[in-house]
Amino acid sequence: MAEGTKKIFAGARIRNVRLERGMTQAELARKLSISTSYLNQIENNQRSLSAAVILSLVDEFDFDLSGLLMDGSGKVSVELQEVLNDPVFAENKVLNQELKAAANTAPNLAEAFLHLYKVFQNTRMQLGRLDTSLPGLEASITPQPYEEVRDYFHRHDNYIDELDRAAEAFSGRLTGAGQGPLDALAQHLEKAHGVTISLTDDGGGNVIRRFDERGRRLYLSQASSPATNLFQMAYQVGLLEQKRLMETLLDQAGFHTSSAREVCRMTFANYFAGAVLLPYARFADAAREARHDIDRLALRFGASREQIAHRLSMLQRPGHKGVPFFFVRVDRAGTVTKRHSATAFQFTRFGASCPRWNVHQAFATGQEILRQLAVTSDGIGYLCLAFSKAERRASFDERARYYAIGLGCEVAHADQIVYADDLDTKRTTRFEPIGASCRICEWRECSHRSIPPLTHRISINHNARQAVPFEIE
Structure with missing residues (x-):
């Protein structure tokens, strides 16, 4: 480190x-x-x-100091490093110092290069499918909607100021009504929009929220937790009341497809809902006071662990920034279904992530919050937290869905995190080396490596066999 x-x-x-x-x-x-x-x-x-x-x-x-130590250039240089590890650039040797210089001095050019590579990668993947017909190739050169939206939020450090402040103001009006949040939101929807709430098992556990626009009725699943239903009510408020702001933000984003635009509209509504339940200033102050104790915060705000962890990764308001966290949600197949980051932590875009990362161990530990001191190949140390969650089942016949949630920050912030109190963050031997994925990982001595790194040659010793059947030259 x-x-x-x-x-x-x-x-x-x-x-x-x-x-x-x-x-x-x-x-x-x-x-x-x-x-x-x-x-x-x-x-x-x-x-x-x-x-x-x-x-x-x-x-x-009136320069904002809060973002000086970690601005977008750090994350861009990490993405550039991953892209340049592709074999197509094998003849081009680019030093890490050059990547950092490009991200700092020409950020727009670096972003354009990353976008060009994504277009190339999508086209290459499409051409590799033998069953792809020629008319489908045109669609392949545009970014995938979810990836484009993720990149948009990544560039904004997972914080959208106008939307966050609108949600905070709305939450303040609800709190002033003197009711519980569920009753207050239900009453607001009815008075302001003529929308009534009904609990239903329509569709089993698959339908979480359904809005009958003509009948002005919002159906919520009775299999969902109160925290989930509260979130879905706030989501509906966001769609009904923040349409103009969302349209403005979508126009400014300039997405390549209507699909990406609608994915982002959904994400904006999710963002608004989370910021209503966990209003910025009140939540940021509570997080600092509780030293980011997830369970204490969940109890105080009546939210789920996942909602708390997700909101912690969004506290990047200029002048009132919280600890910069990364957040990730992984399913049992190892697929990343959500990822957000205000740090330089590197998420893999292609292939599986590092098996040494504790987020993959969370499925076997129930409700326990796992802790890990980890170091990436760039020398940055992280405090990584992980826990599992199971979606509630609506019936015996429905298969439960399980996820692992990962939350972490640079170890430099460990004194503000309750989970680090008894950890020895000063001894480098306590940190476990992890990488984004084997294909781009620079760690040479790793018994968990599944494939060689793209940028190094390997050799085979036919007279000896270790856990990994090859050596990295």
């Missing part, structure tokens, strides 16, 4: 501050009381920010 004080490079952000105000480098340098050459070096990430420059930025421009 990297130790010591981190140097802060924020060239792209400083350049944006200058360009947004129509200033030349000389003008901004005078404002910051530094030389023009020094500012030029800062904007090109050749020099880090000094304390004096940071204070001048705050005084002159």
Whole structure:
């Protein structure tokens, strides 16, 4: 793990501050009381920010400090590294320093390159299917809707300010009504929109929410927990009351297909619902006070563990940021069904994730919250939490659905997390090496490796056999 004080490079952000105000480098340098050459070096990430420059930025421009140590460039450089490990780039040797420089100094170009690779990857996968007909190829060059929406939220650190504040304001009005949240939401839907609530077993456990627009009736599954039904009611409020804001955000996003637009509309409504149940300022303060104890927060807010963990990964409001977490949900087949991150933690886009990651062990441990100190090949240490959950069954004949939830943050924030209190976060030997997936993992000594890394040659020793049948050169 990297130790010591981190140097802060924020060239792209400083350049944006200058360009947004129509200033030349000389003008901004005078404002910051530094030389023009020094500012030029800062904007090109050749020099880090000094304390004096940071204070001048705050005084002159009300500069937000909360995102300096982890901005989008860290995540972009990780994505670039994964993409460049594809064999198609075997002849192109790009250093990690070059990737970081590209992400910092030319973030829009880096994003364009990542988008181009996704188009290429989709096309390659489509061409590899022998049963694909020619007319289907046109659709293959556009990003997949869910991937495009995930990338949108990834770029925004899983925080949408306008939607979050609208939900927080609505939650405040509900709280002021002096009722329980279920009754308050039901009454609001009826008074404001003429919508009544009915519990039903229609469709067994498969139908969680169904809105009869003509009859103005919202059907909720009686097999769902109160927390789930409360979420679905807030979701319906979001669709009914935030349509204009959502349309504006969707227009700004510029998705490539109508399918991606509708997936994002659904995700916006989910976002609004979560922010209503767990309003930003109140929840962020409670999380800090409870030192991010998931069960304490779930009890206090009447929410599920998954809802709490998901909301913790969304606390990235400028000026009031929480601990940057990653969040992931995995099914029993190992498929990632949800992923969000405000960290540099690397999720695999293709293939299975690392078997040493504790999220895969959660299925065997019931309701226990697993803890793991892990380190990735870039030297960053993480505190990883994992627990399993089972969706309630509506009948004996229905097969239960099981998921594992993963939540984690950089170990630098461990003093704010109750789960780290008795862990020795100072000893590097306590950290288990993990990677995104075997195909791009740089760890050479790993008895769990299933396939060789794409960027290294292997050798076979016919006179000896270890757990892994090859050696990485």
